[in-house]
Amino acid sequence: MKGVLLVNLGSPDSPTAKDVKPYLDEFLMDERVIDVPKWLRNILVRGIILQTRPKKSAEAYSKIWWEEGSPLIVISERFTEKLREQTQLPVALGMRYGSMTIKNALQELETKGVDEVFLVPLYPHYAMSSYETVVVKTMEVKDEFFTEMKITTLPAFYKNPDYIKVLSESIKKGLKDFEYDHLLFSYHGIPERHIRKSDPTKFHCKIDGSCCHTNSVAHHTCYRHQCYKMTELVKSYLNLPEEKVSLSFQSRLPNDPWLKPYTDFEFERFPKEGKKKLAVVTPAFVADCLETLEEIAMEGQHQFMEAGGETYKHIPCLNDSDAWVSLMAQWIEEWEKEGVLSHD
Numbered sequence: 001m002k003g004v005l006l007v008n009l010g011s012p013d014s015p016t017a018k019d020v021k022p023y024l025d026e027f028l029m030d031e032r033v034i035d036v037p038k039w040l041r042n043i044l045v046r047g048i049i050l051q052t053r054p055k056k057s058a059e060a061y062s063k064i065w066w067e068e069g070s071p072l073i074v075i076s077e078r079f080t081e082k083l084r085e086q087t088q089l090p091v092a093l094g095m096r097y098g099s100m101t102i103k104n105a106l107q108e109l110e111t112k113g114v115d116e117v118f119l120v121p122l123y124p125h126y127a128m129s130s131y132e133t134v135v136v137k138t139m140e141v142k143d144e145f146f147t148e149m150k151i152t153t154l155p156a157f158y159k160n161p162d163y164i165k166v167l168s169e170s171i172k173k174g175l176k177d178f179e180y181d182h183l184l185f186s187y188h189g190i191p192e193r194h195i196r197k198s199d200p201t202k203f204h205c206k207i208d209g210s211c212c213h214t215n216s217v218a219h220h221t222c223y224r225h226q227c228y229k230m231t232e233l234v235k236s237y238l239n240l241p242e243e244k245v246s247l248s249f250q251s252r253l254p255n256d257p258w259l260k261p262y263t264d265f266e267f268e269r270f271p272k273e274g275k276k277k278l279a280v281v282t283p284a285f286v287a288d289c290l291e292t293l294e295e296i297a298m299e300g301q302h303q304f305m306e307a308g309g310e311t312y313k314h315i316p317c318l319n320d321s322d323a324w325v326s327l328m329a330q331w332i333e334e335w336e337k338e339g340v341l342s343h344d
């Protein structure tokens with residue numbers, strides 16, 4: 001019997017340093033997130049980062065936490081519930097980190113008789129620290145506990161025409177009644193090193209002005225290319241003028257070059273260039289979360305206004321919108337009927 005496993009990143013159990021610490025420990029000790037030898041990761045994460053970050057992160061989580069829990073989890077649950085109404089197949093939700101484990105979700109599917117799973121990493125783009133780690137972890141759990149299960153994975157959907165349509169229409173709705181002189185696509189950042197590591201050709205990705213715009217097989221796993229491509233496709237769908245749109249990368253850790261330009265630097269720069277009415281969209285995320293609600297909607301607005309901005313709007317992620325749920329149901333139906341799915 002067929003079934004669906006949705007996987008997103010996960011959140012701590014509560015917005016307290018006590019619960020944030022083990023969550024961040026699991027997250028940052030992932031070799032695809034902090035990709036250095038284990039002994040060094042231990043020193044960096046447990047000896048340095050976890051000494052101060054949990055308290056800081058807990059304060060940020062407290063600002064966005066809902067009565068029902070973490071926005072990322074609550075929105076993912078709402079999405080799952082709505083999806084269940086649109087498909088006959090069992091659907092389970094798991095998280096890569098934290099207490100809503102992938103193992104429990106697969107267990108739930110197995111109890112319902114599922115032995116063929118459609119794995120949906122809830123990320124539009126491929127990055128080793130997001131999409132890839134979900135796939136690898138799910139396969140590890142399958143190999144250890146659910147050896148008879150067959151798993152097929154949804155490819156990254158950053159350029160899927162139906163997804164671009166749903167995303168663009170939601171941006172259009174967000175821009176309605178908001179007069180803006182610039183629209184910023186702010187994507188979650190990753191270290192530049194990860195782009196080179198994920199390049200199967202080992203020579204294409206130079207992180208320069210041209211590599212991401214020159215055809216290459218490297219683009220299947222190039223997060224930077226995929227962010228540019230998505231921005232271009234939305235820009236063209238909405239017929240937006242070239243000079244009114246740009247892209248940047250948010251949420252970096254210190255002491256490493258991450259993808260540029262940095263979103264917070266752009267917030268400082270735009271007002272000085274006369275761009276004082278700013279709309280920001282965060283299309284690396286399908287669901288609003290700490291990184292969109294605190295870093296962009298709250299902190300971002302503050303930084304932009306302090307730098308001389310006049311009006312600011314964060315356009316929400318797709319969350320549990322009907323169009324997004326229906327599109328996912330359509331992809332599930334295609335997989336159910338045809339067994340394979342490709343967005344190329």
Ligand SMILES: C=CC1=C(C)c2cc3[nH]c(cc4nc(cc5[nH]c(cc1n2)c(C)c5CCC(=O)O)C(CCC(=O)O)=C4C)c(C)c3C=C
Binds near residue numbers: 188
């Ligand atoms: C969109 C995909 C994501 C990628 C790629 C990604 C890479 C990445 N993230 C960190 C470090 C942190 N990220 C944090 C939060 C966070 N990250 C994503 C998504 C991606 N991360 C989401 C959806 C969230 C929000 C989770 C939530 O509960 O709402 C955090 C925790 C918060 C904080 O302390 O700032 C960290 C840390 C790295 C190092 C990385 C790539 C190497």
Ligand SMILES: [Fe+2]
Binds near residue numbers: 251
């Ligand atoms: Fe992150």
Ligand SMILES: [Fe+2]
Binds near residue numbers: 204205206225
């Ligand atoms: Fe590239």
